[in-house]
Amino acid sequence: MRWTEDQLRAIETRKKNLLVSAAAGSGKTALLIERIRRIVVEEKTSVDALLVLTFTRSAAAEMKERLSAALMAELEKEDVDSDFVIAQISRLGAASISTLHAFCSRLVRDYFQEGGIDPEFKLGNETELSIMLQEALEDLFEEKYQEIPADGETPFSRLVDMFTGNRDDRELKSLVENFHYFLVTQPDSEKWCARSLSYFELDAEGFWQSPWGRELDSLIRTDMEGAYELLESAYALCRDTEGFEKTAAQLQEDFFAVGLAMDALEEGYDDFRNALSGIRFARYSGNKKADAETSDHIKDLRNEAKGIVQGLQKRLNLDLTEALAQLAEMKRPMEDLVGLTRDFQKKYQLKKAEKNLLDFNDLEQSTLRILENPAIAAEVREQYAYVFLDEYQDTNDMQEAIIKRIVRDDNYFMVGDVKQSIYRFRLADPTIFIGKYRAFSQETDALNDLITLSQNFRSCQGVVDGVNTVFEAIMSPALGEIAYDERARLYKGLDSEGPYVKTQVHVIENKTDEDTDPIVGEMPAVEMEARFIAREIQSRVGKPFYDTKTGEERLLQYRDIGVLMRSVAGRGDVYAKIFSELGIPAYFDGGEQYYESMEIGVIMNLLDLIDNHHQDLPLLSVMTSPIGDFDTEECTEIRLFQKEGSYYAAAEKYKDEREDALAAKLKAFYQRLDAWQWDSRVMDIEDFLWKLYLDTGYYHFVGALPGGEQRQNNLRVLLKRAGDYKRSTLRGLFYFIRFIERMKKHKYDLSPPGVLSESENVVRIMTIHKSKGLEFPVVFLSGTGKLFNKRTRNRDILFHKDLGICPDYINLELRAKMPTLAKNICLEKNEMETLSEEMRLLYVAMTRARESLVVVGMVKNLESRLTAWSGPGDLYHLKKAGGLLDWIMQALLRNSAPEIAGEEKRRHLSLPSYDVYFYTAEQSLKHHVSEDTVEELMEEAQAPSEAMWQEVCRRLSYRYPFEGQQELPGKMTVTEVKRLRIQAEALGVPEIPERVALPSFMVADAREITGAEKGTALHFMMQSLPLDKLRAVAADTGALDGLLTEERQRLVTEELLLPELAETIDLEVIRRFFQSELGRRMLAAERVRREVPFNYQYDPRKVLPDWQHADTPLVVQGMIDCCFEENGKWILLDYKTDRYFGEASRKQLIDQYRLQINFYAEALANLTGMPVAERILCLVVMGEQIKVDR
Incomplete structure (x- = not known):
């Protein structure tokens, strides 16, 4: 393989800590394998002296496989030490090439005495641990309720009053659970809690030195600068347009007032707040007679600036003294919450210890505790000559603390791409990579070095240009958390490619009026978009394209296409259905819809009913299914027999008191339930479930339904879950039902095995997350008009590694609840971090394409969106983006009034690296349908009756010309x-x-x-x-x-x-x-x-x-x-x-x-x-x- 200069540096540099920032498609894995191969073969380093860590078992297995192949290839060379290489190959199976958790598990077993761990521990199943966690919460809350005196209060009762709903205490339990999961990722949670609680005692001066104050200062400046730039743009328009002198004077006053408030911020928070509260926007004085369009544009800019200022006025409604007083009042409840969570953690640990189970967090904490012993840490450091960490952008603080204790001053190799850090929901922290990136880039120390790999060997020039055009405009340290500069941008690394292919954006306006076709008006937006993409796929498959992998032109096949989306919930199954209808083979694993499938619902209801007959919903579900075979009339007759009470009681009464055919049917039904209940007590759950499938005939029944093979697959997956349950410490049908419910709630391992193999000639439908590490000749990025999810605003308390504990202010006496200043700051910070993650998701999606990238999105009101997209494109406007499509279009249209050319039916905007098309809903559905074809069909439909009669006669007298061929089977x-x-x-x-x-x-x-x-x-x-x-x-x-x-x-x-x-x-x-x-x-x-x-x-x-x-x-x-x-x-x-x-x-x-x-x-x-x-x-x-x- 021919290596670039930067790749060679990464492969050959020794005696340094290296951070390799490897852009998408830059050959990161091949480089890592080559570096390890040379270390082993050329330096005669045993694989036992290498520690190679990654984040998934499949990645670790692939790395071993590829390294084995690389070492096997060495044996073909003449001057190689074959005995040494063979020895290394034989040791690969036991080499420390694994996930970080597998490494932690080995270390904890080796040093179990230091960690205080039973060496025979087992890693608990996620669902089993989740059930134990809920039991620990229930036990703790029961104890705490019993401790509340009849005429007094306890710390727990105060929390119950503050953080529970009218009916139950689920909100407080959820709060404790979330806080627990947050704390276990902190390397020193005791220190973090102490520091966070200290923020509630800050005075005005201390506030501005704290993380809260520094973050608030940054947020205010961003918003005020955004407002100022909007007003300045509006003023420039007035100044350049005749007849707007009065408006210009008004705008001058507006941005003068905003400027004064910004200056006041330098003096202090209260000075700024006073200046801010004094800003008043007078009634707009435009001039529509002079230029209506310009007048409206100026008004829009001014209104947006006005919205920013008024939003700040609303959020900063208290002076700093009052805001700090509210926070001081919340300190005691937060101390109580910390204490309650610690009590819960102790109880949960005891439950795990009873069954000798650990979870992944226990592994990390035990490892860190063991490595705090200097002698052990030195012993581990001595064991490994080189330490490698793949996907470094996905580490968190706990993992970073562990790794710091096992690396030497000059043997740590980190590789990753912060632009592809998309796992913040798993508490990955990209700021660790970013901090090291900035430090190493300014490093004069010979021990630390930064190498940037920017050449992309995956994508053609059109895709590379498309990616760069967008991210140079939208990604920054403030949003995206890294500057998309000369080092971060992509450079084409391919030697050859076909004709230049622009990136396409298709924008569909989903707006209906009285002239809209009724069928189109009633069609869901997801289905409309799926049909549009299906037609785009049909127009491309079978057409020639240049395949950069083979270096030859060939015909595009279905397997060359990937359809990516932010989430498949409510979308993936619709796409699969529409594609199937239109004859497009597609692969979709349907993971998020698994537990909503009909067959799983019926079987779970049957298990519920077997466990407890006294449940109306499961009873009716099973009775009306093929298992019970009761029809609606029979079920109604039972209900009418006893109209009061539960349906179960009515069925029991009918069964016992009537002697007709329906009563006999009910008796037989309950006899089967009783027999199954007995079986469930004496059989293991996996065997019992299979017996149910056979006894009921349900497995074979669903196999005969449309999609039967996949339905049977789903039932087999449930059997597999039963096998997982059997290997846990839980027993019995009741706990199995809870086991499945927890899997469903937490979305553990939802994906059933697809009937279609992913190697077959099918279009792949998947989430952007699942596409990471994959590539497709053609990528359709769909659903880009979907709005971002910003649900964290509804939580009573937010937790942040830098900002600490950020609660609502709750005053039980005044029955008042409002966000504290700290919570408002944390909400803004969380929103920026969420948006940064969304931006990186967009980068991952766009860089999956090799030859062609097609973006599709739907909007409600195209005219208003065009106005927003053609605005300044500054940080404020990027923050206000509703979805991925907004960012793409802001990058393409900022500071411009787009001139859309072409026919009314299909408006087209041509840009250097993009073609943008705009459609109404109707136009999108008629896309690719020929007008001539429609006319021909209409003519045929109006054919004369004589001709039609002749055609009928011809068809009735038709004789199959290939009767002899019927002797040959079709397959x-x-x-x-x-x-x-x-x-x-x-x-x-x-x-x-x-x-x-x-x-x-x-x-x-x-x-x-x-x-x-x-x-x-x-x-x-x-x-x-x-x-x-x-x-x-x-x-x-x-x-x-x-x-x-x-x-x-x-x-x-x-x-x-x-x-x-x-x-x-x-x-x-x-x-x-x-x-x-x-x-x-x-x-x-x-x-x-x-x-x-x-x-x-x-x-x-x-x-x-x-x-x-x-x-x-x-x-x-x-x-x-x-x-x-x-x-x-x-x-x-x-x-x-x-x-x-x-x-x-x-x-x-x-x-x-x-x-x-x-x-x-x-x-x-x-x-x-x-x-x-x-x-x-x-x-x-x-x-x-x-x-x-x-």
Whole structure:
């Protein structure tokens, strides 16, 4: 690989702490692997001396796999120390290349005595821990209620009065839970609490030195500067337009008053507040007669400035003394809250300790506590010569504190991109990266260095220009948290590409009036946008485009397209449905809709009912489902029999007192419920759930519904959750139901496995978060008109790592509640941080595109949006953006009045790197529909009756011309096609079975294992072996034999293979294959696919040249044993356990399988768009690999 100068610096620099700021598509992972490879091979550093940390298990596994492949490739070189490299490969499995939590787990077990931890601890399941957490809260609150004296109050009762609703104490419990989750991410939560509580005692001078005061000063300046610039722009318009002299004088007074207030801020808060309160905006004196359009524009600018000033006047309604007095009054309740949360944490820890469970936060805190011992920290530091941290932008304070204790002065390598930090909801803190970025860029110390990688090797020039155009205009340290300057902007790194393709923006105005088509008027906005994107996709697929990966022009396929959105909730399933209707194959995992699916709802209601019969909603749900099979009339009859009380009581009464058919049906229904209730007490939940599926027939019923395969998939996922539950410490149906409810509430592991494989030719629909790390030739960024979510304003108390505890002011005597000055400051800060995260999400989305980027968004009122987009584009206006589309359009149209050209039906704005199109709702739906086509259809609809009669006669007398073709099935397996060919060539000679079945009286009791079964067992094990483990030990015969023995036993233990079949597997055969040249090539490949199913259209005449009417494609179904990528081409393997004896027998064997392997090769090449370089028949028993020609 050819490295850039900056990449080489990152790879070769030693004896320094390096921060590598790697922009999107800059080859960060390849660089990291290359640096590690050189350290291992060239410096003879053992992999045991490397600590490589990342944030997901899949990323760690991929890193091991790629490093193994890189080291395997070294063995092909002549001057390499093979013994050393082989030793490193064999150690990779146990190397410290893992998630940070896996590292913490190892360290806590190694030093359990120092951490005060039982070394046999288990990591709790997230849902199980969530249930324990709720139990700890319930127990604590019960104890605290009992401590409240009849005629007095306690700290707890004061909090209950302040922070509970009229009906229950859920709000206070939620507050304690949120505070707990916040505190466990602080390296020293005791110090943080003490510092935060001290802010409530500040005087005026101390306030301005505190984080609150510094943040307020910054916020005021930003808003006032925004107002001043708006008024200045309005004044400039007046000055340049004749007839607005009076308006100019008025505006001069306005921005003079704003300027005075800004000067007063230098004197102090109260001086500023007095000056601010004195600003009065007189009635606007425009001049519509002189120039109505200019007058309206000036008025809009002035009104916006007026809104800023009045917003500040409202938020800063108290003088500083009063504001600080309110905060001082809230100190005691905040101390009570800290105490209550600490009590809860102790109780929760005890519950976990009873079951010897830890959570991820416990791991981090225990690790930090252990590393506070200087001797242990020094021992760990000595163990690792190099420390690497991938995705550094996603660390938090706790993780940073841990890492600081294990790195040396000159061995820390951090790589990431703060512009792609999008996990603040998981408490990732991008300011850690930013702080180091700023410090290292100014560093004169030889031990710290910053390297910036700005070359993008993923995207074409059009995409790069599109990204830069937007982010140079909107991203800054204030919003986005980093300057998008010369170092941060993207530079094209691709050597070749096709024609320049501009980024497209499609803006749809979702506004209806009396002339709007009723169908359009009633269509939801999401569906309208989905239909528009579907038509855009249809217009592109099958058209030629230049593929930068292959360096060749080819036709665009569905798999080349990704549709990204901020959230798939309420959108993803709509897109999938619309795409399906329009014939576009799409992949959508539907994770967020999983628990809302009909089949999961019915089964969960059934489980609820089995656990407790006295529940009306689950009872009616199950009764009216196919499980109960009661119709509406029957349910109504039961209700009318007893109109009062619960429905359960009415059903019981009807069952016991009536003797008709409905009563008998009810009795049978309740007998089944009682039997299932008994089963639930004696069976483990996984077996019980499967029994329910079979007893009710519900699993097979949903399989027959539309989308049946996915519905059955969803039920299998619920079984998997039951398996997770079985491995927890919880037991019983009641706790399983709670287990699932907590998973649903916290959105744990919601995604069911999709029926469509992601490697198939489908459009992918996913969130921006899930797209991180992926790339697509064509990206549609959808839903950009959707508004940002700003829900934190509703919370009583906010917690912030810098600003501390920021509560509402609550006075129970006055029954008053209002935000404190601290909370207002924190709200503004949170909003800026949220907007910064949204901006980085936009960066991630736009940089997923390789060749083409298409942005789609809907707005309510295009005219008003155009006015807003063409404003100054300063920080204030960027802060006020409602959604992603606002930022994009502000970047494109700021300080301009857009001139929209083109037909009325399709307005078009052409810019250097963008094409912007504007549509009404109706126009968006008619997009790509030809006027000529519509006219032709209308003419056909008005055809004369005689012609229509002739057409009817013609159709009624129609005779199918290809009747003979019906003898050929529509779908065949490759083996069946091969058999057809052989039969045709044999000229009617009957096929002789390989084995004649013996009469039962001649068969011994112990059934003989057939050769086919032995071959299947060997084949199954070959496909089940973990590649990462194979790569690590393949070069070491002893280690490989050990792995193969272990894996064979695993297949038996997990009941995947019968013991007697496992014994027939010759491990020597498998070892010989993986140590062969072909086996080494496969293990060295970056991409290996095993057991690849396919359906492929094939011309029957290729098999049966004389077949009549065989001009319609035949669907051939098959399974490719194995294929791997080598130099951009597939190497296809077909495993066989056949033997041959002599050259004639060998030739006959090759001829026998030639058709089959060529079928596989043709299907693989056509379905993936990548050629097949070699077709290899692997005779595994004989240890021979034969290349098969066409």
